[in-house]
Amino acid sequence: MKILLKIRYDGGAYCGFQAQPNGVSVQGVLTEAFSGMFGFPCNITGCSRTDSGVHALSFCASVEPKEEILRDTQWCRVPVGKIHRAVNVLLPDDISVVAAAEVPDDFHPRYNVVQKTYEYHILRTPARDPFLHGRAFHAPRRIPEEGIALMRQTAGIFVGKHDFSGYMAAGSKITDAVRTVCAAEVEEKDELLIYRVSADGFLYNMVRIMAGTLLDCAYGRLTPDDADRALRTGDRTAAGFTAPGHGLYLCRVEYDRPVDWLCE
Amino acid sequence: MKILLKIRYDGGAYCGFQAQPNGVSVQGVLTEAFSGMFGFPCNITGCSRTDSGVHALSFCASVEPKEEILRDTQWCRVPVGKIHRAVNVLLPDDISVVAAAEVPDDFHPRYNVVQKTYEYHILRTPARDPFLHGRAFHAPRRIPEEGIALMRQTAGIFVGKHDFSGYMAAGSKITDAVRTVCAAEVEEKDELLIYRVSADGFLYNMVRIMAGTLLDCAYGRLTPDDADRALRTGDRTAAGFTAPGHGLYLCRVEYDRPVDWLCE
Numbered sequence: 001m002k003i004l005l006k007i008r009y010d011g012g013a014y015c016g017f018q019a020q021p022n023g024v025s026v027q028g029v030l031t032e033a034f035s036g037m038f039g040f041p042c043n044i045t046g047c048s049r050t051d052s053g054v055h056a057l058s059f060c061a062s063v064e065p066k067e068e069i070l071r072d073t074q075w076c077r078v079p080v081g082k083i084h085r086a087v088n089v090l091l092p093d094d095i096s097v098v099a100a101a102e103v104p105d106d107f108h109p110r111y112n113v114v115q116k117t118y119e120y121h122i123l124r125t126p127a128r129d130p131f132l133h134g135r136a137f138h139a140p141r142r143i144p145e146e147g148i149a150l151m152r153q154t155a156g157i158f159v160g161k162h163d164f165s166g167y168m169a170a171g172s173k174i175t176d177a178v179r180t181v182c183a184a185e186v187e188e189k190d191e192l193l194i195y196r197v198s199a200d201g202f203l204y205n206m207v208r209i210m211a212g213t214l215l216d217c218a219y220g221r222l223t224p225d226d227a228d229r230a231l232r233t234g235d236r237t238a239a240g241f242t243a244p245g246h247g248l249y250l251c252r253v254e255y256d257r258p259v260d261w262l263c264e
Numbered sequence: 265m266k267i268l269l270k271i272r273y274d275g276g277a278y279c280g281f282q283a284q285p286n287g288v289s290v291q292g293v294l295t296e297a298f299s300g301m302f303g304f305p306c307n308i309t310g311c312s313r314t315d316s317g318v319h320a321l322s323f324c325a326s327v328e329p330k331e332e333i334l335r336d337t338q339w340c341r342v343p344v345g346k347i348h349r350a351v352n353v354l355l356p357d358d359i360s361v362v363a364a365a366e367v368p369d370d371f372h373p374r375y376n377v378v379q380k381t382y383e384y385h386i387l388r389t390p391a392r393d394p395f396l397h398g399r400a401f402h403a404p405r406r407i408p409e410e411g412i413a414l415m416r417q418t419a420g421i422f423v424g425k426h427d428f429s430g431y432m433a434a435g436s437k438i439t440d441a442v443r444t445v446c447a448a449e450v451e452e453k454d455e456l457l458i459y460r461v462s463a464d465g466f467l468y469n470m471v472r473i474m475a476g477t478l479l480d481c482a483y484g485r486l487t488p489d490d491a492d493r494a495l496r497t498g499d500r501t502a503a504g505f506t507a508p509g510h511g512l513y514l515c516r517v518e519y520d521r522p523v524d525w526l527c528e
Contacts, residue, residue, distance in 0.1 A: 010394040055395075088392055096392040127527060128352055128360040130274040131319075131399070142528075263391060264406075 002107060003076055003083065004259060005030075006099040007059045011050060012134045012246065013094060017059065018049040026050075026095060027061070033090040034063050038075065041066040047109045047253050048116065051205070053245035055135065057119075058098075060253045062109045071105070081262035099263040107257075115182070117198040117252035120211035120243060124191045136192060137211070137247035147218030148186060148193065154217045154224045155184040155195060157231060158210060165234035167213075169205035169242070177203055177234075186214070198252075205242055213240030266371060267340055267347065268523060269294075270363040271323045275314060276398045276510065277358060281323065282313040290314075290359060291325070297354040298327050302339065305330035311373045311517050312380065315469070317509035319399065321383075322362075324517045326373045335369070345526035363527040371521075379446070380466060381516035384459040384475035384507060393455075400456060401475070401511035411482030412450060412457065418481045418488045419448040419459060421495060422474060429498035431477075433469035433506070441467055441498075450478070462516075469506055477504030 007030070015023030019031075027044050034042040047060040065075050078086045083100040091097070121136035123129055124143045132138070143151075158167075158181045165177040180200045187194040195211055213230070216222040222240055230238035271294070279287030283295075291308050298306040311324040329339050342350045347364040355361070385400035387393055388407045396402070407415075422431075422445045429441040444464045451458040459475055477494070480486040486504055494502035 008394055010397075057395075084391060093392070093397040094394045096394050098391045127348060127362045128357070130272055130358045130360050133274075133357040135395070 001071070001074075001076070002062045002064045002103050002105060003080065004101045004103045004107065004109060005061050005063060005083070005097050006101075006261060007056060007061060008096050008098050009056050009059065010094040010135070011053050011055045013092075015052045016050050016054065017046045017056075017061075023052075026056075026059075029092065029095055030061065030063070033087050036090055037078070037087055038065070040070060040075075045109050047113055048250060050250060051208070051245040051248070053134070054248045054250070055246075057249050057251040058253065059250055060109050060255075062103065062107070081264050084263055099261040101259045101261050103259065112255050112257070113201075113253055114256045115198055115200055115252075115254040116202060116250065117183075117196065118202065118207045119249045119251050120195040120197075120207060120214075121247050121249065122193040122195070122211070122215065124193050129191075132192075134246050137215075137243055139215075141219075143193065143215075143218045147220075148188065150217045150224060151186045151193070151195070151214040154214050154227045155186055155197070155210075157224060157228050158197065159184050162231055163234060164203055164206055164231070166230035166236050166239050167206050167209045168203040168236070169209070170236050172204045174203055179203065179206075196251075207248060208243045208245065209236075209239055209241075211243040211247065215243060216240035265335070265338075265340070266326045266328045266367050266369060267344065268365045268367045268371065268373060269325050269327060269347070269361050270365075270525060271320060271325060272360045272362050273320050273323065274358040274399070275317050275319045277356075279316045280314050280318065281310045281320075281325075287316075290320075290323075293356065293359055294325065294327070297351050300354055301342070301351055302329070304334060304339075309373050311377055312514060314514060315472070315509040315512070317398070318512045318514070319510075321513050321515040322517065323514050324373050324377075324519075326367065326371070345528050348527055363525040365523045365525050367523065376519050376521070377465075377517055378520045379462055379464055379516075379518040380514065381447075381460065381462040382466065382471045383513045383515050384461075384471060384478075385511050385513065386457040386459070386475070386479065388455045388457050396456075398510050401479075401507055403479075405483075407457065407479075407482045411484075412452065414481045414488060415457070415459070415478040416450045418478050418491045419450055419461070419474075421488060421492050422461065423448050426495055427498060428467055428470055428495070430494035430500050430503050431470050431473045432467040432500070433473070434500050436468045438467055443467065443470075460515075471512060472507045472509065473500075473503055473505075475507040475511065479507060480504035 084097040161180040183198040348361040425444040447462040
């Protein structure tokens with residue numbers, strides 16, 4: 001038996017989800033909280049790495065005892081529907097467990113993912129917004145209506161099954177860069193532009209490079225044709241800049257089976 | 265000539281707008297930034313005091329030289345449409361000037377107000393939200409649908425011209441507590457409940473006590489009849505608790521004349 005967690009976090013203070021030798025990670029904080037709560041060392045496994053500063057509206061991670069021997073016992077002595085209340089007391093304000101579910105031992109929070117959705121948030125105006133500080137990319141100058149139309153056109157190019165080598169951080173060791181983007185849109189929510197993209201998987205920095213390419217197109221530094229060429233040729237230099245991590249949110253994870261989430 | 269400013273701030277780190285002997289205030293931070301930018305001492309006058317922790321989506325304040333003699337000169341050497349860019353460099357990330365306007369010397373940012381709108385934000389579920397930490401009241405348990413209906417019914421009671429003595433902090437020295445609430449609503453925005461209220465003026469703690477009364481009604485601790493009785497009798501003890509400042513936002517200020525806001 002494993003417990004799967006649904007977590008929400010502001011990544012501003014963290015070096016990312018994954019534990020790192022030099023830096024405070026979300027995984028590290030969760031490991032400490034759960035180990036403290038249960039009274040034995042726990043392993044936390046995430047559905048994804050996220051970069052430094054990246055946020056999550058709904059991240060999935062599993063928790064289980066580190067010791068093999070404990071896993072066969074009824075190790076979780078907190079009712080699953082109450083785990084969020086119990087552990088949130090031990091977590092800092094920028095990380096919150098919002099739901100939990102019991103999953104079988106062979107369930108893996110990363111390998112069983114069939115689809116993920118990310119959002120990249122862009123504040124359209126250069127005026128700073130204290131409520132979006134560290135939580136959205138602030139446009140250096142106002143993105144005009146035509147710019148939004150170009151962003152939408154570019155977002156449409158990524159939809160479908162493609163080799164995304166041109167939209168992967170240089171130096172990545174991935175050999176199979178084929179992914180299927182099944183939906184992409186640019187939503188306008190007052191002064192916020194939200195680029196939302198779903199795929200069966202994402203390469204390293206893929207959403208941030210797609211977002212940077214959308215921004216380069218909005219400002220006329222690139223055209224949708226350039227974005228298309230980067231996709232067809234795999235030429236990273238034809239695509240746009242890597243937009244900063246603090247605008248990115250992991251916002252949905254879909255599994256190959258139903259998960260019975262409980263939160264009360 | 266005075267400059268009127270439109271300001272947005274996260275009040276979490278401040279003792280309120282108004283300068284206090286012991287505490288960092290928004291007014292204090294603005295005074296320092298403008299005095300530094302212009303090179304002479306400036307006076308900042310706000311449209312309102314706000315309590316400790318209270319936020320503003322759109323607060324108005326004027327800036328002018330402290331020295332009488334300077335006021336007759338063309339003291340503002342920054343184009344009005346560029347003031348936000350110039351001063352934001354000197355302001356912390358939680359305070360931002362979003363627009364500025366030139367107003368005549370006899371304009372007063374508080375006395376010329378004809379209407380103000382506040383919002384009180386309530387997270388409906390007890391699950392903590394890292395993105396709303398310090399920015400919304402977190403309900404201790406889920407507010408049911410019937411509770412929202414009772415909140416709406418109670419909000420309706422306040423609309424009109426009433427003596428709001430029962431909705432004023434005990435010990436206030438105000439003698440005329442008659443105010444006209446011209447609009448009130450409870451909006452549902454995903455898991456956030458937004459109580460929005462407009463009036464020609466507000467008494468000390470009035471919105472926080474109204475919000476607390478709505479919450480007490482939502483949970484069945486009070487009825488809309490109790491809220492009505494507090495209004496008719498002026499009995500503060502019949503009204504609800506004073507909801508905490510961190511859920512409150514000043515969100516619109518209307519003046520008795522048009523203001524020519526510039527921001528670029």
